[in-house]
Amino acid sequence: MQILISEIKYWMTEAGEMIKTALFDDALTVDTKSERKDLVTNVDKIVQTYFAQKILAFDPKAKILGEENGQDHLNKWNGRVFIIDPIDGTMNFVLERENFCIMLAVYEEGQGILGFIYDVIKGQLLWGGRDIGVFLNEERVPQPANVSLKDGLLGMNAAMYARNSHNAQIMGDRAMGVRMSGCAGLELMGMALGRRVGYVSNLAPWDYAAGGVLIEALGMKMSHITGRKLKLDGRERFLAGTPSAYEEMLALSQQNDD
Numbered sequence: 001m002q003i004l005i006s007e008i009k010y011w012m013t014e015a016g017e018m019i020k021t022a023l024f025d026d027a028l029t030v031d032t033k034s035e036r037k038d039l040v041t042n043v044d045k046i047v048q049t050y051f052a053q054k055i056l057a058f059d060p061k062a063k064i065l066g067e068e069n070g071q072d073h074l075n076k077w078n079g080r081v082f083i084i085d086p087i088d089g090t091m092n093f094v095l096e097r098e099n100f101c102i103m104l105a106v107y108e109e110g111q112g113i114l115g116f117i118y119d120v121i122k123g124q125l126l127w128g129g130r131d132i133g134v135f136l137n138e139e140r141v142p143q144p145a146n147v148s149l150k151d152g153l154l155g156m157n158a159a160m161y162a163r164n165s166h167n168a169q170i171m172g173d174r175a176m177g178v179r180m181s182g183c184a185g186l187e188l189m190g191m192a193l194g195r196r197v198g199y200v201s202n203l204a205p206w207d208y209a210a211g212g213v214l215i216e217a218l219g220m221k222m223s224h225i226t227g228r229k230l231k232l233d234g235r236e237r238f239l240a241g242t243p244s245a246y247e248e249m250l251a252l253s254q255q256n257d258d
């Protein structure tokens with residue numbers, strides 16, 4: 001496990017350097033995928049290719065699930081699976097040049113073992129797992145307090161809030177405030193660091209795999225917004241929170257459906 005962790009940390013650092021160099025050189029090519037707001041850059045693709053090469057050189061039997069390069073679906077979850085989001089928050093990456101991250105999760109036999117979220121611009125790597133605890137760079141992260149919804153900030157998907165999907169607006173009203181960062185990884189990092197009481201969104205597996213491992217290792221909860229297990233396949237309405245906030249939001253989400 002130690003060797004695997006050291007390798008992944010090295011890959012995350014190298015990928016971060018590639019991203020910073022591309023920003024510094026102003027070498028971004030931006031394309032759209034499904035619609036005009038669904039952005040992808042040359043850097044997203046290059047970084048995923050980099051991870052795929054490193055992973056297969058390290059573990060030729062491993063499987064890869066990642067957002068780009070046609071690797072976005074997996075039929076079998078046996079053995080070791082690496083789940084990659086080469087740049088999470090691509091819109092922020094393109095328009096803000098900050099508030100994005102790299103994410104990688106390791107699953108074994110269908111169970112999340114390790115998660116890594118790297119805020120490239122801040123130089124902060126959140127990493128860990130159920131059996132080893134969670135660390136910010138080299139410092140152990142304590143389990144956040146079980147803060148109730150009314151006492152914390154709630155991360156939120158803008159479209160779900162605007163449409164009041166699953167009573168998202170009521171959840172937001174009950175919280176101390178609502179934050180919409182446009183980066184799932186940084187929202188989940190915020191939960192792990194006690195800066196968010198929860199997160200409501202519409203996510204693909206690579207958006208929540210790494211953060212999910214980390215927040216669950218810290219005693220927080222996540223599921224589909226209806227309470228069922230996430231499928232790790234396609235986009236799903238996502239709910240996460242401290243145990244207290246999660247239970248309150250789950251009850252609210254079931255009072256109404258869209």
Ligand code: IPD
Nearest residue numbers: 087088089090091182183184202
């Ligand atoms: C997106 C971001 C965003 C979330 C979207 C994701 P991407 O990831 O995490 O916060 O609301 O659902 O697709 O496309 O920038 O990797």
Ligand code: CA
Nearest residue numbers: 085088089207
């Ligand atoms: Ca993403």
Ligand code: CA
Nearest residue numbers: 067085087088
């Ligand atoms: Ca992405």
